[in-house]
Amino acid sequence: MVSTSLAIYLALTVLARALGFASVLLLARSMSPADFGIYGFLQASANLIVIFTSLNLPTPIAVVLARGGGDRSRLENTVISVVVFLSISLAVLVSLLSFYFAFPEMALGANELLWFLVFTGMSSLQLLSSSALIARGQRLRSAATTLLSATTLCVALAVTQSLSVAEALRVGGLSISLGGLVSTLLLFSGGLNHNLRHVHASLVSFLKRNGSDIFLFSVLSFSASLLFQFGLWFLQRQLIARGGAEQGAIFAIGNQFYNVVLFLPGVFGPLLLRRLSRTTLEQEKIRQTLCAGAAAFSISLLGVIVFVGAGSFILLVLPSKYQVGIEPLALAVTAGALMFTKAPFSVFFQARVSAVAELFASLMAASILVLGACFPFIVAEATASLWLRLAAHFLLLTALLFAFVLYWRSFQRKLI
Incomplete structure (x- = not known):
């Protein structure tokens, strides 16, 4: 069933x-x-x-x-x-x-x-x-x-x-x-x-028991998401202002291919979060996360290879008036693949009601995006902007994976 x-x-x-x-x-x-x-x-x-x-x-x-x-x-x-x-x-x-x-x-x-x-x-x-x-x-x-x-x-x-x-x-x-x-x-x-009094009393009681953890988690996860999304938004804003709406259109088309890939963490992320949140053994959480991460990496790698190989056919579905080559689309898909690979490790920390690692990684990635967007030669052309976004996504994945490995090794030492 x-x-x-x-x-x-x-x-x-x-x-x-x-x-x-x-x-x-x-x-x-x-x-x-x-x-x-x-x-x-x-x-x-x-x-x-x-x-x-x-x-x-x-x-x-x-x-x-x-x-x-x-x-x-x-x-x-x-x-x-x-x-x-x-x-x-x-x-x-x-x-x-x-x-x-x-x-x-x-x-x-x-x-x-x-x-x-x-x-x-x-x-x-x-x-x-x-x-x-x-x-x-x-x-x-x-x-x-x-x-x-x-x-x-x-x-x-x-x-x-x-x-x-x-x-x-x-x-x-x-x-x-x-x-x-x-x-x-x-x-x-x-x-x-x-019964609003009962609702209020229940909410206050819940916050007294779990309020500090939930509040801190909410603030940190909110800050992490906002920082990274602001970096992406600022990059696109600078491209529109410096390169013009036509370059913005190329970036926007690449964005749609990026969003197509992002549906994968959007589908599996909540399911994995629900599963890890209901798992009590920490070792089992780590095992499930590693399995999900390996699967996400394999699917991402295969997807990027297939997409690049089929690039000439994919371009046929786009309106000719945009004159988009395969490079901007491949960059967008690769950035989405990195986000899919990162998703299981993000979910692992979410299930533990922890957002410090995500905040640190997002801060680094957002800094790259904002600083890069201040250089006119990057935001004058859509492909260069997409390369910058890819670099930020790679940094985001690397930082979060590093945090997960550190936690995993620390947990193993406690078992010895």
Whole structure:
């Protein structure tokens, strides 16, 4: 039964990712290179804002829910509903401020602002609700809502011939809204605990028992995610400002191939986190992490080799007006493969409610990105920027793997 459920979950997720990639090709076909470059930058900005405004709560939420039982689901729903409301509100506020103060000069108006606010707010909703569903073991529901968003977007774009930036944001925002609202309804289908005094007392009691560890973990994991995503966002911003929207479009197309690879840690990461969080023996956690890491490395290496070998065929699916070679795409895929290889080791520390190693690695990688983005010869051209991103990803993987090896050796010495 478990294997069947997992197979269906993987099939739904792969289908959703395939539709998502098809949607990107349809967007690239329907938009001019300059508009697509701007849209790609706004999408990256939305991702950064969602991470900032959600305070990286999906990870600690997943750890807490995976350890809990079903008797407290209504109480958890009430707490999560407050978190979701605050996250969406903060996302809208930060998006509004960012739109006017953080973006390079672009010809953007009220329509772009409106749908950018919808896009970021609903992305935050879908992220939190989907993470909570997976943490509760309801992965099929989470995958189904993601597929719903991807299908809606793909169908809408298939019947559209020409899109502006505002229209692209509108289609994307409404598609995400549909999936996010449905996943939220499924999450809260068990009902809410309306006794707010009991909810408050239970939350205070939980924080007194586990508050310091959970709070520290939340702050550090949030800082790690925010640092690295800010570095990536700043690199793309500098490329748009220095190299122009056309170079931004090449980077954005490479980003989509990068995102295709990232669906792998997005699928297996929450499953591994749930498994490690429910495993009590530390030695077994290490063994499972090593097995997952070896598998991730093998799949990543094979995937990059196959992608480079099939490069000439892959270029045929891209609109000719972008004139993208295989090098930018290969760099993007390799960066995604490094993130997939890193994922099991990140999950290991997450399951231990520890984020120090991830923070240290992210700080190093973000420093490389921000410093490199200050050199005009790097951010004047998309390929050079993608090489810089690849170097940052390699540093991120190396630092985290080093931290895991140090912990492993320390644990072995304790057994002797």
